[in-house]
Amino acid sequence: MHTKIYSPDASQSPEELITTAKSLGIKNVTITEHNDMDFPDKEFIWEFDLQEYSRSIKEWQEFSRSIDGPSVHMGIEIGWQSHLKDRIEQTATALPFDSLLLSIHVFHGVDIYYGGDIALMPRKERNKEYISALARMCREIDNYDIVAHYDYINRYIEDKSSSVFYKDCPEEFDDLFDALISKDKALEINTASIEKQIVKGSSYIMPDPDVIRRYISMGGKLITIGSDAHTTERIGLHFDRTAKYLKSLGVSEIFYYEGRTPISDPEYSKYF
């Protein structure tokens, strides 16, 4: 989740995040502020001082302990672009993160939020190119734990019949999964994507079951659920539904990370 202290698109304070998570009975939260280096849109700065971040996390952990709140983990969401390999590896080793998410927010040189030519591309082509970029990212970078929101390319597409389907690009998905599985990295199921599909009135609310089934059948075990919350209303949103859905597809464990180590979440079963 993101806070307004380090992520310019978030509106919740760390204290609000922690107290809300506590009230929802969430035992572990991971702060994953945006670190998007060399971002094309200069309206906001998507980078921050890492040492300062580390100090803030310690303060937030302290705050959470003082109210008997959730364990607060230090994550980061690093935005990949093809020329950033060395800088990403540097950032990844700069702090003792609990978990490190890699994501892609820039497509054809444009922030996906603003779209550019994305909506004009045929769905299949769009999905194929994005999943292919994710696969490249996951092979090229070694120092990370989780690939975030694999379906982000679809988030701002208003077409109700659009989703990120396995059948659109099976080879690219297999390549991505092979990269993740061979390196022991996790696939994130992002519930902000689910919320967005609901708001759109999409015919495809949940992630394509074929994506999950294929990941499992190839040997994928590490799955995380992320709310990607930028506001308190989104904290833990659709966790219940997502957990039940994943269970129905054969997922028996959900993980969170502490000290870069995946931990099977004992809370997972409470959602069934």
Ligand SMILES: [Zn+2]
């Ligand atoms: Zn993101």
